[in-house]
Amino acid sequence: MNERICVEAAVGGITAPKGIRASGVACGIKPSGLDLALIAPDRSAAAAAVFTTNRAQAAPVLLSREHLAASGGRAAAILVNSGCANACTGEGGWDVARDAAAEVSAQVGCRPQDVLVASTGVIGVALDGRKVAQGIQAAHAALHAAGHADAARAIMTTDPFPKERAARVDTPAGSFTVGGMAKGSGMIDPRMATMIAVLATDAQVESSLLQDALREVVDLTFNAITVDGECSTNDCVFLLATGASGVTVDGASRPALVQGLLAVCQPLARDIVRGGEGATKLMTVAVTGAASADEAKRAARTIANSPLCKTAVHGGDPNWGRFVAAAGRAGVAFDLQRAGVWFGSIELFRHGRPHDDRASEAAHYLRRPEIDIRVDLGTGGRGEALVWTCDLSAEYVRINAEYRT
Numbered sequence: 121m122n123e124r125i126c127v128e129a130a131v132g133g134i135t136a137p138k139g140i141r142a143s144g145v146a147c148g149i150k151p152s153g154l155d156l157a158l159i160a161p162d163r164s165a166a167a168a169a170v171f172t173t174n175r176a177q178a179a180p181v182l183l184s185r186e187h188l189a190a191s192g193g194r195a196a197a198i199l200v201n202s203g204c205a206n207a208c209t210g211e212g213g214w215d216v217a218r219d220a221a222a223e224v225s226a227q228v229g230c231r232p233q234d235v236l237v238a239s240t241g242v243i244g245v246a247l248d249g250r251k252v253a254q255g256i257q258a259a260h261a262a263l264h265a266a267g268h269a270d271a272a273r274a275i276m277t278t279d280p281f282p283k284e285r286a287a288r289v290d291t292p293a294g295s296f297t298v299g300g301m302a303k304g305s306g307m308i309d310p311r312m313a314t315m316i317a318v319l320a321t322d323a324q325v326e327s328s329l330l331q332d333a334l335r336e337v338v339d340l341t342f343n344a345i346t347v348d349g350e351c352s353t354n355d356c357v358f359l360l361a362t363g364a365s366g367v368t369v370d371g372a373s374r375p376a377l378v379q380g381l382l383a384v385c386q387p388l389a390r391d392i393v394r395g396g397e398g399a400t401k402l403m404t405v406a407v408t409g410a411a412s413a414d415e416a417k418r419a420a421r422t423i424a425n426s427p428l429c430k431t432a433v434h435g436g437d438p439n440w441g442r443f444v445a446a447a448g449r450a451g452v453a454f455d456l457q458r459a460g461v462w463f464g465s466i467e468l469f470r471h472g473r474p475h476d477d478r479a480s481e482a483a484h485y486l487r488r489p490e491i492d493i494r495v496d497l498g499t500g501g502r503g504e505a506l507v508w509t510c511d512l513s514a515e516y517v518r519i520n521a522e523y524r525t
Contacts, residue, residue: 133268133284136299137322139364143262144274147255150203154274158259167195168331172355178207193327196230227260287383296323296365298380324363341385347396398515409496410503415452417505422450424509434511438482440468458498
């Protein structure tokens with residue numbers, strides 16, 4: 121069936137699929153700008169989610185886990201606020217999250233367990249429930265099929281730009297659409313999920329299959345990015361399936377859903393890295409010659425999170441030795457005498473020998489806004505992996521040194 125699947129970019133974001141409305145409003149959680157988004161299918165939809173594996177989990181993460189289990193994989197609304205993480209805020213944080221879900225359920229006309237909630241922002245600060253309640257009422261009144269742009273802006277924190285994508289999937293059974301939005305700029309190093317993303321499709325998909333497809337796609341996209349090696353307390357990715365297209369996805373047609381989700385999630389994931397705090401360059405780290413795919417990903421993440429590798433790229437310094445050292449300490453099989461490092465197509469180290477005569481060419485290559493770096497671990501294995509990251513600049517330090525002040 122894969123040969124008969126056609127995926128192409130579509131206009132819009134989270135509301136591109138049929139049967140989804142969204143809004144973004146300002147309710148005063150942040151000093152200025154939109155700070156609360158509401159996403160609602162026209163009727164209860166199949167739902168799936170993946171959440172942070174950080175053991176310090178925020179109240180909205182824990183509540184959404186409970187609601188997804190209690191509803192049997194259904195959702196009638198998703199609420200996201202920015203400006204406050206509602207994390208490490210004690211029982212008061214739980215009360216605000218529960219009250220927010222109850223207010224949404226009253227507005228939408230569903231059970232509280234059919235509402236998923238997410239928060240993003242500063243940890244350890246109390247979320248003002250009164251402002252949230254007023255924002256929910258305004259957001260419900262503003263729900264619209266063209267509300268995707270406001271919703272994408274409302275979930276931003278330090279993001280330099282909103283992130284939204286959509287794709288149309290043509291199959292022998294008909295066409296369906298996938299759309300989504302994401303936020304994230306710092307505290308990005310996913311383990312199961314990352315930052316906050318809300319996705320939707322108008323295909324008809326059973327909840328367990330939806331969950332299975334989401335986990336596969338997240339592992340290849342949002343789980344393959346890193347900005348600073350930090351795993352947040354609030355990370356989550358939600359996915360709704362409205363069925364409004366009339367196209368049913370089952371086990372046989374699952375590849376079409378996966379391809380549609382990849383077409384949306386990969387550019388969203390890359391946009392998160394592109395907009396990383398203080399970032400000036402997008403880096404694609406490719407690891408080949410690993411003993412297994414898992415070892416390749418482990419090595420790629422070690423390289424991508426190395427401050428020395430990231431600062432070398434930022435400064436335009438073709439210091440390939442930093443990449444060899446990072447690969448060698450990744451805790452995976454590595455053979456220095458057969459390993460290699462390439463910046464773009466420029467081979468700088470291979471089979472134990474440096475090629476420093478190519479340093480000036482490599483330095484020129486590093487001036488580009490998008491950099492490809494490949495490291496071969498030299499094991500002769502077929503394991504390989506891609507991880508996307510960004511450079512590390514003084515601006516990252518400034519942003520995070522002043523985050524609360």
